[in-house]
Amino acid sequence: MKIFFSGIGGSGVSALAGFAAAKGHTVAGSDRLFDNDPQHPLISTLTRSGIRLAPQNGEGIDPSCDLAVFSTAIEESNPDLIQARASGVSIRTRPEYLAELVGQFRTIAVAGTSGKSTTSGMLAFLMQRLGMSPGFIGGGRVKQFRTAANPGNYSAGNSDILVIEACESDGSIVNYRPEHSIIANLQLDHHSVAETSRMFELLAGHTSGLVITGGDDRNLAACSISNQVKYSINTGSAYRAADIIYQRFSSQFTVGGQHFSLSLPGEHNLYNALACIALLAEMGIPLQRIAELLPEFSGIERRFDIHLNDGSHLVVDDYAHNPHKIASLMRTMQGISERICYIFQPHGFGPTRMMKDGYINVFSRYLRETDRLLLLPIYYAGGTAAQDISSADIAGPLRSAGRSAAALQSRAGIFEAPLEEHAFVVLGARDDSLSVLAEEIARSLQAAS
Structure with missing residues (x-):
């Protein structure tokens, strides 16, 4: 397919564009960020991946395009959107296109108002090291996925597994139908706690397999989520961390008697790791094998x-x-x-x-x-x-x-x-x-x- 991405400079759209290009599609895109800053470092990264960039004035879209995907930040008056409609090109918003991809793979959706970028990136990295070769579409840039042609926010993979960062900001999370979900926590962010709670309940209800949840989060505890598997630090759960030692830039802990080392600091990153451990263990991966790989994960750009x-x-x-x-x-x-x-x-x-x-x-x-x-x-x-x-x-x-x-x-x-x-x-x-x-x-x- 020939796909045009308008707003390609954003973290979510650039991940989709890179993933599509890596899967063999012909990809082009535009962003007013690049129009205003022709030296932006993401320009060279995207072009090295084979993506053609155009000014955001409509000239990058013509009837030969099979699909045009738009960032939710694009206004009705945007020249790209006007041109796509005039050319009869099929149009999707970024969340609509992502929802379609979710349905094409055995998707693991990682949600929560905090930590989902690190958790999804950590999970994709661990699954990659485990030989599961997942695809990955995230908002954060995994340091170990970054190359001269990849910002680090996607990985093509060669299996039918796809790990996504499922952001609730635009409400589209309710349209996802994943195989497994992680719902890490629930606090005030893009929406009220009550509205986000409703979205997380719908995501859990649309999940066909495992629903992994943060067991210490009081707001999540009030949600109506069936058959959830919990992880925790302070309350009882199937995957509760014990023997915790917080060091300046790392942590040590045990789960189920297995010792783990995490090369990231703070309680919040311990929660992120527990989410990955819980899901992988429920998928049949031995705790010892996860523990061998966890210290290798070096984190997400702009996260500490x-x-x-x-x-x-x-x-x-x-x-x-x-x-x-x-x-x-x-x-x-x-x-x-x-x-x-x-x-x-x-x-x-x-x-x-x-x-x-x-x-x-x-x-x-x-x-x-x-x-x-x-x-x-x-x-x-x-x-x-x-x-x-x-x-x-x-x-x-x-x-x-x-x-x-x-x-x-x-x-x-x-x-x-x-x-x-x-x-x-x-x-x-x-x-x-x-x-x-x-x-x-x-x-x-x-x-x-």
Whole structure:
């Protein structure tokens, strides 16, 4: 097939496009991100995979296209969409196309409001190392899947198994019909807890095989999910971690008497590993074999990526962007450093408006007297959202609560005063340039030492 992907710069669409190209389809695409930044590093990665890129002005679509797939961020006025309709090309949204793929494979859907990128990537990696050769379509970039022609968010595989990151953000998760599902947790993120609960119940009901759930999550416990297999740390379950030792950048634990080592830090990553262990064990993989492979997994890009760790300073880049993810990250950091500067970029005006109180609560709870929070301007990727909230609406209440918090006008404000903390954590979603910022902070610290 000849498939055109509009919005191909996004993590979800680029994964679909790469997967389609690797499966032998003729793939092209466009993104206004690339139109605005012709030197964007993803451009060379996609073109090396055989994907042809066009300006997002409609010229990449013609009647010879069999299908045009659009990001949900594409507006009705977008030239690509107008051209596809005028040319009579079959149109799908990204979630619609993914739902079709789910039905073509023995799919494992990994859902949850936090941790699904790491869990799905970890599961795909472990299954690959186990010789199961799964396909993988994710939102996060698995470090060990990345090549010059693959961002790391997909793997073609050569079996009938497909592991997907099943995001609830656009509601399409209710259309998936997977063989197995993991539902990790349930907190406020893109929708209310009640609405997300309904979606997760439908996903579980549409799953023909195993439903693996986080047994410690109270919101999940209130869901109506039949025949679930639970994993846990604090409550009883079939796959409960014991003998846990949290180290600075790794963890040790046992499940069913089998010792495991995890090369990622924090309780949240232990939960991610338990989800994979539970599913694989239920599929018949011996715990000992999983334990042999688990330490090899090195993680997902922008999930606790360390840019500097020289004994004097630590610089971490992380995707944490909702209150639950931020809390997990801050708890992990508190076990590592006594003095931390958090640099947070909220993403999107709508999400920031919805989660403002959650942000204020989590930073109020976890910022210590020795910590500092710098809030960058809200990340805006285009669209028609009302710009009626700013980072100052988060910083103000935090200062009133006695926390050290400031809303900056630009990133340059980070460097206007000496960087005196031991640890610096850059956090926020969707904007890959945050990794560049973390690297700039690392270089500044090295130059000053």
